[in-house]
Amino acid sequence: MFTEIDHVAIAVNDLDAAIDWYAENFGATVAHRERVESDGVEEALLAVADSYIQLLCPTSEDSPVAKYLAKKGEGLHHVGYRVDDCAAALESVKSHGGRVIDEAPRPGSRGTTVAFVHPKTSFGTLIELVQE
Numbered sequence: 001m002f003t004e005i006d007h008v009a010i011a012v013n014d015l016d017a018a019i020d021w022y023a024e025n026f027g028a029t030v031a032h033r034e035r036v037e038s039d040g041v042e043e044a045l046l047a048v049a050d051s052y053i054q055l056l057c058p059t060s061e062d063s064p065v066a067k068y069l070a071k072k073g074e075g076l077h078h079v080g081y082r083v084d085d086c087a088a089a090l091e092s093v094k095s096h097g098g099r100v101i102d103e104a105p106r107p108g109s110r111g112t113t114v115a116f117v118h119p120k121t122s123f124g125t126l127i128e129l130v131q132e
């Protein structure tokens, strides 16, 4: 079902500082930047071939990413796998007894459709299923 790694998401405290660091060290540029109010995050996507590094920064203190940063500090937050059919991939996890965070696919950034799989199910990695 996976067609590509869509993005690797990294939680950071200062989005601009992280963007500058990637630009200075690797010449990486921002392909897309978006505030996703419903998730309480601002994200910046840096293109890496056909995939992205997604830098994630909380926009409110009660956002899940703010809680993550408070508990674990900056670092790897989730892996986004590109799929052709988000609903089918989510249903596969559920039908195999897996725990999910989103019971149904929902809108993500860039006009994508997404759903998150609970890390307790997937060996400690928060997984995002991303349909373009």
Ligand code: CO
Pocket: 007, 009, 054, 078, 080, 128
């Ligand atoms: Co993501």
